[in-house]
Amino acid sequence: MHELNQKDQSLIWHPFTPLLSESKPIVVTEASGVFLHTLDGRKIIDAVSSWWVNLHGHSHPHIAAAVAAQASRLDHVIFAGFTHAPAITLAERVLSILPKNQERVFFSDNGSTAVEVAVKMAVQYWRNRGIEKKRIIALDGAYHGDTFGAMAVGERGLFTAPFSDMLFDVNFLEFPNADREQRVIDQFKKLVSQGDTAVFIYEPLVQGASGMRMYREAVLNELLQIAHSHDVVCIADEVFTGFGRTGKYFASDYLEQQPDIVAISKGITGGTMPLSITSCSDKILDAFRTDDFSKTFFHGHSYTANPIACAAANASFEILTSEVCQQQISMISRTHSDFVTELTNYPVVSNARSRGTIMALDIKTNEGDSYSNALRKKIYPFFLERDILLRPLGNTIYMVPPYVITEAQLKAVYDSIREFLSKVAG
Incomplete structure (x- = not known):
């Protein structure tokens, strides 16, 4: 050896x-x-x-050159109270290809944290509005990451067994195979009709870690339409499906109904450096537009919007498009x-x-x-x-x-x- x-x-x-x-x-x-x-x-x-x-x-070479140039100019800076051009450019570019209802981005480090941010953002959206909604719905077989919030909205099984009694409750819909689409839709209608559903989180069209399981856009469109009609915040976990993997920039591009929040990571830097983004619509932002300090979104990471990672992502975007x-x-x-x-x-x-x-x-x-x-x-x-x-x-x-x-x-x-x-x- x-x-x-x-x-x-x-x-x-x-x-x-x-x-x-x-x-x-x-x-x-x-x-x-x-x-x-x-x-x-x-x-x-x-x-x-x-x-x-x-x-x-x-x-x-294009990404490597961008990383080298940025590393010699600005390696990192605290992102609370400061900003920089690579992050601003990246935000503008990513929003240009995300679903049109997405208005703002929140930076973090990886897919798990992008989902963690999304779930916290959605839960606090209801709290900031003073509305008691706590039910979270996800799809059976989901994998959203390995941090606690991401584990909670994922399938309970081999990966989560040691922590099962520490995860918050989630209602899981059956996976919408072709032979059970209507049953899943009916199950979803029954849950959301109770009026207490806060969040619906899903991997659009392809569940990666559960075996590349694929389902039709028609059934997801209907689930999202039902969710929107009952004022449920919809989170698209595009960590895997983003940046061209499904043939379009995002799997959501196949759909008429759009999410309120999108989590992206993995391909964002072309596989060069850790980085992730959670984007949200103006609807979500409205609950945080206040001078009430207690309604601030208290979440952050030491390497939030790291300039070198953002430079890599900008270079990757140029290649991708x-x-x-x-x-x-x-x-x-x-x-x-x-x-x-x-x-x-x-x-x-x-x-x-x-x-x-x-x-x-x-x-x-x-x-x-x-x-x-x-x-x-x-x-x-x-x-x-x-x-x-x-x-x-x-x-x-x-x-x-x-x-x-x-x-x-x-x-x-x-x-x-x-x-x-x-x-x-x-």
């Missing part, structure tokens, strides 16, 4: 990894484009964008769709699906579909041995590639999936 591996094993606690895990972390020395370069000389295709954050390929990048998103979406059609020919595959740059398939097993499905222990090493990073969600294989991936590289990953389906799953 290399010295770096030994030190890692004795010093570092890795996320979502048992301390006694038999697998040893792979030492990455550098990265470029879709490739991770390892200490032992391998080039691994990062087909999951390193937990869905890397939009434009690793070490993109370019014609070249939009053409790449279209190419990936089209190529995924064609592959999904082919996957229907494999008896071992169920529910092959895609939405924009997201592609997923479930492999039939006796265990059913779950994050803890034992098949994950075969999937992950199989693809790593072929220099492809595909980190499965149980028995779900998915791809969320950087937008710079070529059609040939996509097809190389598809070839390995075909091989897995034929040799291992078969």
Whole structure:
């Protein structure tokens, strides 16, 4: 074992990894484009964008230059009572592509905190107005992050079990599969008709961590219409789905009904630095427009709107909105769709699906579909041995590639999936 591996094993606690895990972390020395370069000389295709954050390929020169220039000019400044151009520019740019009802942004550090801010903002909205509404509704299978508020509005299960008796109450709707859409709508109507619902939070059209589960925009539109008619604050968790992942800038762009609050992170800096934004509509702002100090939104982070992170996000925005990048998103979406059609020919595959740059398939097993499905222990090493990073969600294989991936590289990953389906799953 290399010295770096030994030190890692004795010093570092890795996320979502048992301390006694038999697998040893792979030492990455550098990265470029879709490739991770390892200490032992391998080039691994990062087909999951390193937990869905890397939009434009690793070490993109435009983003790297923006980070370097900002670091030598202004590294950080307290964001209470001070401001700076990178944050202002980024706010203006992000609001230009968010749903049109979004008026202002609040900066924080990551997806969990973006959701935490959103939930706190929505709850305090009712308190500031002096209205007693406390019911929160979410979708079954939701994953909104790992801080306590984000855990509370997420599915109660493997990830949250040690803390279950410490989380606030939430009503969970069934996941709106095609065969239960009307039942979910009726369930939602019954809950909100009681008049005490404060918040409805959802991952629009795609639930990422629960297995890339996808549902139709028509049912979400109806749920949002019902929520708005009962004056329920709607939060769209676009942490994963934002910045082109579903084929449009945001999954909300597929909908007629729009959220009151939006949480975004992951792709915002192109996968370069931690940053997140929670945006809100003028309706939400109205409850905070007061000189009553007690109604201030008392939330903040030491690195709020860090100038270097904002500079990276501005550079990423410039790439994202370019014609070249939009053409790449279209190419990936089209190529995924064609592959999904082919996957229907494999008896071992169920529910092959895609939405924009997201592609997923479930492999039939006796265990059913779950994050803890034992098949994950075969999937992950199989693809790593072929220099492809595909980190499965149980028995779900998915791809969320950087937008710079070529059609040939996509097809190389598809070839390995075909091989897995034929040799291992078969």
